[in-house]
Each structure stands twice: as structure tokens, then as C-alpha cells.
Amino acid sequence: MIFSHSVEENKFTSFALFLNQLLDGQSKYKSEIDDVLSEVIALAKGTKTLFQVDRDKLPIILYLKNSDPEFFSDIDIQEITNDVYKKTLSSIEDKKSEYNV
Amino acid sequence: MSKRLLELNFAQLAKNWLQSKNNRYSDQLKEEYHHKLDELFQKMSNESFDSLSDLDIQERTKVINFFFYSINFLDNSTLSNIPFEIVKCLEIALKEWSEENNFIIVTSLVKEQHGFSFDNRLSFGFDYKIIETLYGINFENKLIQINIPEFLAHDYLANVVLYHELGHFIDHKFNISEILTDQARIELLTNTMDKVEFQKYFPLHYDYLNGPANNINDNNFLVSLKSNFAEYFCDLFAAQYISNSISSYLSLITNTSLTVFSPTHPSTINRNELVDEFINSKPNYLIKKINDVVFNLTNKNLQFRFEEFKSDDFKYLIPVEIDNDNQLHYLFKYGWNLWLGEWEEFERKNNMNYTIHSNEAYSIINNLIEKSIGNYIVSKFWQEINVSD
Numbered sequence: 001m002i003f004s005h006s007v008e009e010n011k012f013t014s015f016a017l018f019l020n021q022l023l024d025g026q027s028k029y030k031s032e033i034d035d036v037l038s039e040v041i042a043l044a045k046g047t048k049t050l051f052q053v054d055r056d057k058l059p060i061i062l063y064l065k066n067s068d069p070e071f072f073s074d075i076d077i078q079e080i081t082n083d084v085y086k087k088t089l090s091s092i093e094d095k096k097s098e099y100n101v
Numbered sequence: 102m103s104k105r106l107l108e109l110n111f112a113q114l115a116k117n118w119l120q121s122k123n124n125r126y127s128d129q130l131k132e133e134y135h136h137k138l139d140e141l142f143q144k145m146s147n148e149s150f151d152s153l154s155d156l157d158i159q160e161r162t163k164v165i166n167f168f169f170y171s172i173n174f175l176d177n178s179t180l181s182n183i184p185f186e187i188v189k190c191l192e193i194a195l196k197e198w199s200e201e202n203n204f205i206i207v208t209s210l211v212k213e214q215h216g217f218s219f220d221n222r223l224s225f226g227f228d229y230k231i232i233e234t235l236y237g238i239n240f241e242n243k244l245i246q247i248n249i250p251e252f253l254a255h256d257y258l259a260n261v262v263l264y265h266e267l268g269h270f271i272d273h274k275f276n277i278s279e280i281l282t283d284q285a286r287i288e289l290l291t292n293t294m295d296k297v298e299f300q301k302y303f304p305l306h307y308d309y310l311n312g313p314a315n316n317i318n319d320n321n322f323l324v325s326l327k328s329n330f331a332e333y334f335c336d337l338f339a340a341q342y343i344s345n346s347i348s349s350y351l352s353l354i355t356n357t358s359l360t361v362f363s364p365t366h367p368s369t370i371n372r373n374e375l376v377d378e379f380i381n382s383k384p385n386y387l388i389k390k391i392n393d394v395v396f397n398l399t400n401k402n403l404q405f406r407f408e409e410f411k412s413d414d415f416k417y418l419i420p421v422e423i424d425n426d427n428q429l430h431y432l433f434k435y436g437w438n439l440w441l442g443e444w445e446e447f448e449r450k451n452n453m454n455y456t457i458h459s460n461e462a463y464s465i466i467n468n469l470i471e472k473s474i475g476n477y478i479v480s481k482f483w484q485e486i487n488v489s490d
Contacts, residue, residue, distance in 0.1 A: 014227035021156050028234050050280050051397040056225055058276040
């Protein structure tokens with residue numbers, strides 16, 4: 001169903017936009033980003049299952065976790081650095097490039 | 102994206118909005134949504150684009166795209182030829198799976214012969230967050246657009262497909278096929294997948310994994326697998342309400358071999374057999390797999406949400422009196438049974454002295470379904486008013 005593809009693509013492009021804003025010094029979407037990362041980390045560490053994470057953002061959460069589970073399982077949610085945001089953005093940009101193929 | 106392009110987009114939006122800003126709707130929720138759009142437009146009009154960064158421009162572009170879709174959806178919903186009967190049936194089903202009840206269904210008539218779909222571009226995602234962050238406007242309700250082929254707008258027998266399309270919306274809301282796909286990926290990686298069942302339901306994917314270029318994590322492979330899972334789920338979702346009516350319609354309209362699998366869809370035979378096993382409550386590997394995920398996500402099982410009734414009313418050209426929502430959904434199965442079975446009785450039971458052709462019977466059944474739904478909706482509405490008084 002074509003619409004589901006475009007809805008998912010829009011989620012990824014919006015999330016990339018939020019990350020770019022944050023790395024550019026604007027924090028207005030920081031809570032949205034950290035909420036997603038919190039879920040990714042929980043999923044990677046096994047403290048949450050797929051059935052417990054945010055429904056609307058699940059495609060992003062699952063994609064990030066699968067992209068590098070070791071990386072995300074090592075992160076302390078209380079101490080997310082810019083490197084984590086950069087790495088996350090890099091993974092999201094890889095996903096975005098799949099939509100452009 | 103350049104500032105000039107943003108200005109162009111906004112100018113086009115302004116022209117578009119000029120035509121739509123005076124729309125009126127019979128539905129209070131649509132009116133409220135419309136007012137929010139007006140508020141959003143005013144705030145965007147008062148904003149200067151001069152000092153926006155590239156990222157700021159990207160944000161506004163998303164808002165403008167959102168606005169265009171919203172106008173498009175709402176414009177179509179002011180038309181007087183919307184089949185409210187089928188919309189009401191879908192609203193009742195949707196309410197069971199979306200208790201927060203913050204979706205507004207609008208409909209659009211399209212030219213494509215098989216153009217049934219739910220457009221959920223405005224139902225999910227971050228657009229509402231962006232609007233709230235930039236302009237402080239909160240849209241409490243979100244739009245879902247149902248697309249119906251124009252010439253099938255009052256074809257209730259064909260409109261059974263919309264229950265399947267509602268299934269796609271539910272799938273997207275809960276990400277059911279996404280989770281099923283990830284589970285399958287892990288089972289394939291850990292060699293715990295039931296290979297016989299996998300080959301039966303996903304033969305193309307089975308062949309791929311046994312071929313030279315196999316890669317369980319290949320994106321195209323996973324996207325295709327997810328699409329197939331989604332179709333199986335949506336058929337089961339629809340079957341909860343309309344029994345195997347969709348199988349009847351699918352078998353008639355499939356213009357390729359019933360055994361053909363595609364990258365996006367299982368074969369029609371596979372789909373129909375799965376629905377039959379569900380209707381007959383037979384133990385089934387895939388049904389259990391799908392139901393386990395559905396239950397874990399929604400706390401609901403895939404189960405019959407229709408109530409059979411026996412009636413000869415249609416044969417006497419009388420609308421059926423529906424007692425409850427579950428009988429309402431069964432109406433479609435009732436109609437299909439008649440058209441596939443005993444519609445010739447129209448002549449005998451009504452002392453007709455001429456022969457009815459099948460296309461006339463089809464039209465009669467559709468009219469009777471429409472009347473039956475309409476009667477039920479009106480009586481239900483009056484009951485609810487009386488109770489609230």
C-alpha cells in the first residue's frame with residue numbers, strides 16, 4: 001500500500017530534521033529525540049520488548065536498534081552525547097537513502 | 102531548499118486556501134479541524150521567511166505539505182455524494198481498535214477502478230508535533246481519508262474491500278506487520294523458523310533464501326515480507342467483520358492466476374484459504390502467529406465481530422432490521438450469500454412475471470443493504486439521543 005511507505009518515509013525525514021536541528025544548537029525537538037533514543041536503548045538492552053515501545057515511532061526505534069544493537073545497548077540514557085546524536089543521524093540518513101532508490 | 106521555493110509553495114497554498122477557507126461541513130469535528138487550519142494559515146502569513154535557516158525552511162515545508170493534504174482531504178468531504186452508510190460501518194469497526202477516538206474519517210471518490218484505500222498520511226507521524234512546536238497549535242483530531250472508486254461508491258458488495266483497507270490502517274497504527282517481520286527475521290537468523298510453514302505462506306521469500314543471493318537482512322526482502330504479512334493480517338482483520346465476503350469478491354476480480362504470488366501480495370488462493378481456516382476456527386500456524394502479535398499489541402484477539410442472522414427479508418425486497426453493530430457487519434455477508442446463491446427467488450417470492458438478470462439482482466441487493474444500514478444508523482442515533490435525555 002503506497003501510502004504506508006510515504007508515511008514511514010515522512011517519519012524518518014522528520015526525525016532526521018529534528019536531529020539536525022539539535023546538532024545545530026536548537027533544542028526544541030530534543031525531548032522527542034531523547035524519547036525515541038530512550039526506547040531504542042531499552043530495546044537494545046532488553047529492558048523493553050517490541051510490544052512495549054512507542055507504537056507511532058516503532059519503525060524508527062526498531063530500525064535504529066537493529067542498525068547497531070551493541071552501540072545502543074552501551075549508552076546511558078542520562079548521558080547522551082553529541083556523538084550519539086551524530087551516530088543516530090548517520091543511521092537515519094542511511095535509511096532515508098533507501099527511500100530515494 | 103531555498104527561501105524562494107518556500108515562498109512559492111506558500112503562495113500556492115494561499116491561493117488554494119482562498120478557495121477552501123469558506124468550506125462548511127455537517128460534522129463538528131471537521132469544522133474544528135478547519136478552524137485550526139485557518140489559525141495555522143494566519144500564523145504562517147504573519148511570519149517572515151527572510152531570516153530562516155535551511156533547517157527552518159525544511160520545517161515550514163513539512164507544514165505546508167501537511168496543509169495541502171488537509172485541504173485536499175477536507176475539500177472532498179464537503180461533497181454530497183459521500184456514501185455515509187459505509188463510512189458509519191467503518192467508524193464502528195474503527196472505534197473498537199482506536200478507543201481514544203481522535204480520528205476523523207473523510208472520503209474521496211477516485212477514478213481508479215480498484216482504487217480502494219485508506220490514506221493515513223495525516224494520521225501518524227511528527228507533522229502535528231512540528232506544528233505545535235512552531236506555532237503552538239494543537240490538532241486534537243487527525244484525518245483519515247478513505248478512497249473509493251467513483252463508480253463503486255454505492256456498491257456495498259464491493260465495498261467489503263474497505264474493511265481490509267481499515268486493516269491496513271490498524272496495522273499502521275500498531276505496527277503489526279513490522280513486528281511480525283522482525284520476528285520472522287530473527288527466527289530465520291537463529292534457524293528456529295518452521296520452514297514448511299514459511300515455504301507455504303511465503304514461497305517467494307523461501308526461494309530467495311535458498312537461492313544464490315540470499316540475505317536475510319536485505320532491505321527489499323524485508324519490505325516484501327512485511328507487505329505479505331500485512332496482506333494476511335488485513336484479510337483476517339476484515340474477516341472478523343465480514344466473514345469470508347472478501348474472498349468472494351477477490352476470487353471474482355483477480356485478473357491473474359489465483360496461485361500467483363507477487364512481491365507485495367500472497368496468492369489469492371493462499372489468502373482465501375487462510376480466511377476460511379479463520380472462519381472455521383481451524384488451528385493454523387500463521388493465524389496463531391498473527392494473533393499473538395495482535396493480542397500483545399492491542400490486548401484484543403482476532404475473533405468474530407459479526408453476528409449471523411437468518412432472514413428472508415431481502416428476498417421479499419424489504420430491508421433487514423438490524424439489532425446491533427455485529428449484525429450490521431454481517432449484512433455484507435448476508436448480501437453476498439444471496440447474490441452468490443438464491444437471488445432468483447426475487448421473482449418467485451414477489452410474484453414477478455418477468456425474469457430478473459443477475460446485474461439487476463446485484464443492484465437490488467446493494468439498494469437493500471444501503472437501506473438496511475441507513476435504517477439502523479437512524480434508529481441507533483435516536484436511541485442514543487433518548488438515552489442522553
